[in-house]
Amino acid sequence: MNLPVLIVGAGPVGLTMANLLAARGVPVVLAERNAATSDEAKAISLDDESLRTLQAAGLAEAVLGIVVPGTGTRYYDRKGRPLFHARGPEPYRLGYTFKNQFAQPELERLLLQALKDRDGADVRFATELVAVSDAADGAVAHLRAGDGVTDLPVSWVLGCDGGRSTIRELRRIGMTGTSHRDVWLVADTLGDEHDERYGMHLGRPERPTVIVPGRDGRCRYEFRLRPGEGDSGARPDFATIERLVSPYRAITPDQVERCTNYTFNAVVADRWRDGRCFLLGDAAHMMPPFAGQGLNSGVRDAANLAWKLAEVWHGRAAESLLDTYEAERRPHAAAMVEFSERLGRVVMTVDPMRGRLRDTAVRALLLTPWGRRYLCEMRFRPRAVHTAGLVVRTGQGDERLVGTQLPQPRVLVPPSLRPRLLDDVLGTGLALLGVDVGAAAWDRAAAALPPVTRVEVRLGERLPRPRGERQAVADADGRLEAALAGARGRFVLVKPDRYIAAVFPPDQAARVGAALARHITVSPERTP
Numbered sequence: 001m002n003l004p005v006l007i008v009g010a011g012p013v014g015l016t017m018a019n020l021l022a023a024r025g026v027p028v029v030l031a032e033r034n035a036a037t038s039d040e041a042k043a044i045s046l047d048d049e050s051l052r053t054l055q056a057a058g059l060a061e062a063v064l065g066i067v068v069p070g071t072g073t074r075y076y077d078r079k080g081r082p083l084f085h086a087r088g089p090e091p092y093r094l095g096y097t098f099k100n101q102f103a104q105p106e107l108e109r110l111l112l113q114a115l116k117d118r119d120g121a122d123v124r125f126a127t128e129l130v131a132v133s134d135a136a137d138g139a140v141a142h143l144r145a146g147d148g149v150t151d152l153p154v155s156w157v158l159g160c161d162g163g164r165s166t167i168r169e170l171r172r173i174g175m176t177g178t179s180h181r182d183v184w185l186v187a188d189t190l191g192d193e194h195d196e197r198y199g200m201h202l203g204r205p206e207r208p209t210v211i212v213p214g215r216d217g218r219c220r221y222e223f224r225l226r227p228g229e230g231d232s233g234a235r236p237d238f239a240t241i242e243r244l245v246s247p248y249r250a251i252t253p254d255q256v257e258r259c260t261n262y263t264f265n266a267v268v269a270d271r272w273r274d275g276r277c278f279l280l281g282d283a284a285h286m287m288p289p290f291a292g293q294g295l296n297s298g299v300r301d302a303a304n305l306a307w308k309l310a311e312v313w314h315g316r317a318a319e320s321l322l323d324t325y326e327a328e329r330r331p332h333a334a335a336m337v338e339f340s341e342r343l344g345r346v347v348m349t350v351d352p353m354r355g356r357l358r359d360t361a362v363r364a365l366l367l368t369p370w371g372r373r374y375l376c377e378m379r380f381r382p383r384a385v386h387t388a389g390l391v392v393r394t395g396q397g398d399e400r401l402v403g404t405q406l407p408q409p410r411v412l413v414p415p416s417l418r419p420r421l422l423d424d425v426l427g428t429g430l431a432l433l434g435v436d437v438g439a440a441a442w443d444r445a446a447a448a449l450p451p452v453t454r455v456e457v458r459l460g461e462r463l464p465r466p467r468g469e470r471q472a473v474a475d476a477d478g479r480l481e482a483a484l485a486g487a488r489g490r491f492v493l494v495k496p497d498r499y500i501a502a503v504f505p506p507d508q509a510a511r512v513g514a515a516l517a518r519h520i521t522v523s524p525e526r527t528p
Helices: 012-023 048-056 060-064 104-116 166-170 238-245 294-313 319-347 352-366 369-376 422-426 439-448 479-487 506-517
Strands: 005-008 028-031 045-047 072-076 082-086 099-101 121-124 128-135 138-145 148-154 156-159 175-179 184-189 198-202 209-213 219-224 256-262 265-269 277-279 410-413 418-421 431-435 453-458 471-475 491-494 500-504
Touching: 005 012, 005 148, 012 028, 012 048, 012 104, 012 294, 045 048, 045 294, 048 060, 048 099, 048 294, 048 422, 060 104, 082 352, 082 369, 104 121, 128 166, 138 156, 156 166, 166 277, 184 238, 219 238, 238 256, 265 319, 294 319, 319 352, 352 369, 410 422, 418 422, 422 453, 422 471, 431 439, 431 479, 439 453, 439 506, 471 479, 479 491, 491 506, 500 506
Parallel strands: 005 028, 005 156, 028 121, 072 198, 156 277, 431 453, 453 471
Antiparallel strands: 045 099, 072 082, 128 138, 138 148, 175 265, 184 219, 184 256, 198 209, 209 219, 410 418, 410 471, 431 491, 491 500
């Protein structure tokens, strides 16, 4: 398994995947048909989970330098009056602000430079995948660069090549869902005076509009076009742009960075794996833009698949582990596609009666504490929970944590007791948290499970005391207690993408170990 992994597509998802794999010691070849990274601001929002994934590649701090952190979304009614402001749930629950605006060209340049600085990364622009052939222990990718085609033996091929994925077409993988005919005009502008640190969704049925201010005078405008105002794929003339933007600002042609008409799809690929080929991001699922989750869903794909590929590539896991990728990711991706589509129908309706009903219902909800939390904390957004794949349910006690993502509070770490983000303690592999368990319980778990990072979690106002190979952490601000109080006296097994695989009492360690053994190989070379 010394062959590299081929990643097709150098957009944000492909670049993130390449950095994650290279950080885990897996050689990668990144092939992009274009001559350089994109100069168009397509995706504009990174959520806290995406930043946490970039933290795993050592890139979160650099990315924070190009985002507007802690943004929200303000929704307006059919008459342009504010309805509510959605900021997401608990701030910094995953270690970062819930929503963050950015410019895609800046992000791609940053990710590309980071990849070039890593060992084992081969970046090839102006290179197109034309075919993939199966081999005994891998695949052969046929790549065209200039006038020639070269054959590249690889271990795996990852399709991060967008909605018109070459790999999906080569493998004849269909997509199921809906293609919408509504035409929207999107314009990315410069020199803008908007300084709001939130996006604005204007729910006027006569002209649904989205305005999202960014850094350094950038601002995105999106307008629902009426019949006859423009066709999908066409570049609007400046007169149309000026007419639509004029209620919000004066604009000149040189201040239009990008503008196009588009329609959107709400579709999911029929399968995400075909032999040695995998689909990620828009190649696997496409959704309307109204929830800002297209790119973030692709980054979730990368976080889920990267560690599994690395474990298999290094010989520390069976290939069956890769089959858990689609099982874990598809349900949430499909739910997010459906949610984005439904959100667009409600928020961006062109039906005056539906707009009136929407506004009445929202104002009624805002009168109740539960309704206000539901809207302002965006609890209406689908929650990612792994119900299949690498999850083990023992039926012992409260298992509501199983399959959910472990929060990332700051914890006290000896000997300095300086607060640190939890992921910096957990390492890059499987981690076993013992929540106020005794030494005998640790001995039982160590005998039943493969080598993992072991962390004693001390709840309450107590000092952490590391013992032997076990690290120890304590609560810095009450958030660790809030996250794990329900697991007191139990072990919490955390996957490298920070989703919880199992919560179990000490006497169930052998059962969990047996379930892991179906995928995870115990070998002398394994290191936590």
